[in-house]
Amino acid sequence: MPEIVKREERPYVALRGTVAMDGIAAFADRMGEVIGWLAAHEIAPNDAPFFKYDVVDMEAGLVMExxxxxxxxxxxxxxxVTGVLPAGRYASVTHxxxxxxxxxxxxxxxxxxDEQGLEWDxxxxxWAARLEVYKSDPREVPDMNDWETELLFKLKD
Known part of the structure; x- marks a missing residue:
C-alpha cells in the first residue's frame, strides 16, 4: 500500500542521459561507469542505487540519471553529474x-x-524527483524476481 514519507535532501553522483523507452536496460548496464567514477575519486555511496527520471516523455524519450x-x-x-535529491514529502511504495x-x-x-488528490512536484x-531505489544487491539476491524496489515520487509542497 502506498504511503507518504518525508525525506531529507541527499547529495548524489549519477550518470545522466537521454534514453528511449526501449533503451532503459542498456542505460542501466552503464551503472559500472558511476561505480568506477566514485572509486576513482574515493567517494563511497551511502545508500542503494537509484534511477531518477527527470523528464518522462513516452514518445520523445526519457532524461534520466x-x-x-x-x-x-x-x-x-x-x-x-552531481546534485541534491530534494527534501520534502514523497509518495512511496515498495515493489x-x-x-x-x-x-x-x-x-x-x-x-x-490521483485518488488521494495529491499533486506531484x-x-x-x-519531475523534481521521481525515483526507483534498488534495495536489493544483485550479488546477494541474484534472482531478479526476488528484488525489492522502492518508488519515491516527490509531492508538491
Whole structure:
C-alpha cells in the first residue's frame, strides 16, 4: 500500500542521459561507469542505487540519471553529474519482484495519488524527483524476481 514519507535532501553522483523507452536496460548496464567514477575519486555511496527520471516523455524519450547517494556534494565531469535529491514529502511504495513489474507499480502509484488528490512536484513531463531505489544487491539476491524496489515520487509542497 502506498504511503507518504518525508525525506531529507541527499547529495548524489549519477550518470545522466537521454534514453528511449526501449533503451532503459542498456542505460542501466552503464551503472559500472558511476561505480568506477566514485572509486576513482574515493567517494563511497551511502545508500542503494537509484534511477531518477527527470523528464518522462513516452514518445520523445526519457532524461534520466542512474546514481548513488553520497555524503557530500561533489563536482561531476562529462556525463557524470552531481546534485541534491530534494527534501520534502514523497509518495512511496515498495515493489517486490522483477523490474519488469515496475511499469505497473508506477501506474498504480500514480492512480493512488490521483485518488488521494495529491499533486506531484512536476511541471508537465519534468519531475523534481521521481525515483526507483534498488534495495536489493544483485550479488546477494541474484534472482531478479526476488528484488525489492522502492518508488519515491516527490509531492508538491
Amino acid at each position: 542512474i546514481g548513488f547517494p553520497v555524503d557530500d556534494l561533489h563536482h561531476g565531469e562529462g556525463e557524470i 517486490h519482484g522483477h523490474p519488469d513489474g515496475l511499469l505497473g507499480a508506477t501506474r498504480d502509484l500514480l492512480a493512488w495519488a 512536476a511541471q508537465g513531463d519534468k
